[in-house]
Amino acid sequence: DVKVTQSSRYLVKRTGEKVFLECVQDMDHENMFWYRQDPGLGLRLIYFSYDVKMKEKGDIPEGYSVSREKKERFSLILESASTNQTSMYLCASSLRLALLSYNEQFFGPGTRLTVL
């Protein structure tokens, strides 16, 4: 089974702190994604990566950055946390067989981040 793990289930930070969320997958997937999940808004894509050191902005990249130095690890960074970044953060990965890939995504358990 594919396993996607996230470094923390719950995290509490203060406004202005730099926050690192780590995600690791063990199935050699090329694609990795960071989403945030908010009630009534579904999942919104923050960033994704289709290869090591490659990244693309999603729909809501402002206030976030990412790092992918190794294929299995994709990190989300909040440079200066703000209260409006309080949310559930979900990491996902998928295979990339072709440009028009229709492979499903595999999700981690999520990190519930609270910024005070």
Place this chain on the structure above:
Amino acid sequence: AQSVAQPEDQVNVAEGNPLTVKCTYSVSGNPYLFWYVQYPNRGLQFLLKYITGDNLVKGSYGFEAEFNKSQTSFHLKKPSALVSDSALYFCAVRAQPYTGGFKTIFGAGTRLFVKA
């Protein structure tokens, strides 16, 4: 614009009754459609997907979904609901390649309550 709509925030059904969770979409070109389920305090799990071919797709846990091109819908169904089916359900559509990668658009989610 490419989008996914789940018109019901919540669906209530009695155990043993059939259930339907609705989804409509709007994309350019041929859609790749997905259903995911999220149990409490868990990440999303893949249920089923439509790529091409038979309009009725069968997935995990006895769920199925019907693709209707003329109505641009992909409703999730189950003939007999279980209390354990109570969860948050997300419909998603794979849009055309997005700046060298590919993007999945998620609906806002529908909460299913199955009463014993």
